[in-house]
Amino acid sequence: MSALVENPEQSCDLKVMSNIPGHEDVVRHRKSSRNGKIILGIDIGTSSVKIALVDAQRGNLLQSGYKATKNCIGREEQVHVPGADLQDALQIIRIVRSCLSVLDSHFMKAVSHVAICGQMHGVVMWNSADVHTEQPTLSPLFTWQDQRCSSEFIEDLPRSQSHLRIATGYGCATLFWLLKHRPEYLTQFDRCGTVMDFVALKLIGGDRAQMSPQNAASWGFFNTIEEEWNHEILQNSGFPIDMLPKIVKVGSDIGTLTSSWGVIPVGVKVKAPMGDLQCSVRATFENPKTDAVVNVSTSAQISFVMDLGFTPPKVFDPDATIEYLPYESGSYLATAASLNGGNVLDSFVRTLQQWSAFLLKQDEPKGGIPNNPAGVIPKRGGFNQDQIWTKLKLAAVEQSSTELHMDPCIFGERHDADRRGSISNIGPENCYHLGSVVLAMYQGIARNLSSMCPKDKLIENGLTRIVGSGSCLIRNPGLIKAMEETFGLAVVEASSKEDLTNLELTNMAVDFNSKGNACVGAALFTMDYLKR
Template identity: 45%
Template sequence: MAKYNLGIDIGTTSVKVCIVNLSTNEVEAQHVKDTQSNIPSDTGHSGNKQDVFKIISTLNLCVSKLPKHLLQEVEAIGVCGQMHGVVFWKNDATQKAWEIIEKDTTIRYDVVPERVSNLYTWQDNRCDSAFLDRLPKPQSHLNIASGFGCATMFWMKKHKPEKLKKYNCSGTISDFAVAMLCNMNKPMMSYQNAASWGYFNCATKQWNKEVLQQADFPVNLLPEVGQSGAIAGSLAGDWHSIPKGTPVGIGLGDLQCSVLSTVERSTDAVLNISTSAQITFVVDQYQPSSGPPKASAVDHFPYFGHQYIAVAASLNGGNALATFVKMLQQWTLELGFNVPQC
């Protein structure tokens, strides 16, 4: 009998799920839905936040739309998502940040809003250049930027310390989803996601805890880090017909997963045009330094195994694509055709 894997991608604008036949490597079923989760930011146009409750509700809905007879045969779950953003939550001995609701011999997960922050996404620009210049230099080959998890946490520590004290866990949105599915007390984060937060030494595979502690950073919120591709835990209950105990992989970076699913030869490069845009290729035998980071148009992020990917990213938040669309609309108007404006 064929066995299947469930793939989950929690992106910037939508949730995508698919069931892959392990015998043929073909996608047997899939579903995609926009999360419509963007909410106004307390910092105005410079901030970018999303409602985690809406994201998880969309995840539940997408999985529920897949055929039950295939879900019953799922033997592993893989999760990836937007890499740089951060969400905070509170777990303790009496209550977690989610509810496990049983119905008709299966379960669903609901977020407890008062125990979970909004998702501060990679598009968040509250950390301006002056603020970033005051931060300590990372012991890493990768620099820090606005929208990176550790930069956002530095900003929260300075400007909203009381809000930060409400929580004892943090992670990317995929880390939160994995912790929820496995009903974990503390999250696990992959090397891929940790590198995307800043202040992670890829050479030693450790957070820059000493540097961060000296800067009064809340290091207690940083998750434990594990090998990309490792199993984080097992499903806490029968979730939309997927059997309880099904292994769930540690959360992965959506960029790395897009490369993994696209390259066919070691000489291939991947051009990804989505909310941002990147051109990427896999590098063998890259050795990251312990910093300080050097200015470069190309960054190297952890991939799978001991490999890295070289990434040239515009990090434009979709602005370049939006400008291109508006240009086409203007040309069309000048030619005498009426095109709706975005």
């Protein structure tokens, strides 16, 4: 069983775990690492940074950790519009460094490769003249959740030469929006990339990002067959094409550390950053020929690998709910990606928290509560989110069925951006059972994913089971059951329940012993390429 070790010198939400149970094993692994290689995997996600040290020979997870990025909110007023979702790229780099500082120094000295993956679609911009200074000219990270591009704006964009869609939150869409609405803001930058590309650039030097097709495809206006940007289309539209990253193959070495990184020595090779979805799938698969992977964390996806030689459609189908994303070695990952997953449950928890705080709030005397600023809710007025999560899961377990029907798509979908959620079939027999509402939410999330990738699609591709991963899915047994009932296939957890017992069950925290962690997948991808 893995041990959870907290470093008292670090902030309380930094978690470090080791898959090495005892002192003798630590010594043994340290000795073996002197003659072997270790891969450092880093996943820069939407809500946390995750890191893993993986044995390059056997793929064993040696040590791992994560830290939340909840406070990495971007505050650039010039581009903070309704629907904006921004993060601070420099703060993210500081969090990565803080995670690395508590890993075993003996293992870190044996690191031979750094493999980075992270949240796809988003874009960060910089100026090549001062990118490596202490005060670089740097934009916030415009994340994949950024909603500044309306449906009408997307419709007015030039037609791309790609089978993949373009949507709000995608790198090229965001750049087109800035070009139209904030052209003066855009002129201060001459380079851009994903946040993973930016981190890699800071490690290896240079000024232009090197991007893998996995991430380029997530930006839009990228031809996955030719593995190149739609240069002519973009140039004819006045798009700043010189800003775009250089495209390199998945698994490419893009450079080496120009200076030591903690105890990691100069000269360690850095791989081209990858997409967190592809890396999560790589870490989860046990048999790619028979397994589909369902991941429910912030959002939700179901994916499976197409046979080698598969060629995606030449033109984009706006009604398609399954997209074919670059995977590795020319293969494609069939993916139905919903914008509605754990974030739906998280929104419900926040709603209940606000309601409980309002209902339990005491009337204040004029002038406010003594020794308390006016308008501040006393701590006794309401529940914290962890308490609500625990009660919701228990309520759902006790509820065997529900007549409620819920469409959970409160965040819309990329193929239907204006879609919103709803709940129906409300009656006096079910409207006051909290467990009934939660169960309907589970069923709605599963049903929505199934509508995007039906069971028949899985069967015709020879798939016989579903491997489940992601913090939200693993920690909600009712959601696993809903997936099984909806798809009619066994859902096998990618991590054992024994591993989960050592984790602090905090709201939407990452199950870091799950096989489906993208940082582990990034390291395993690298291991695959090293063995070829």
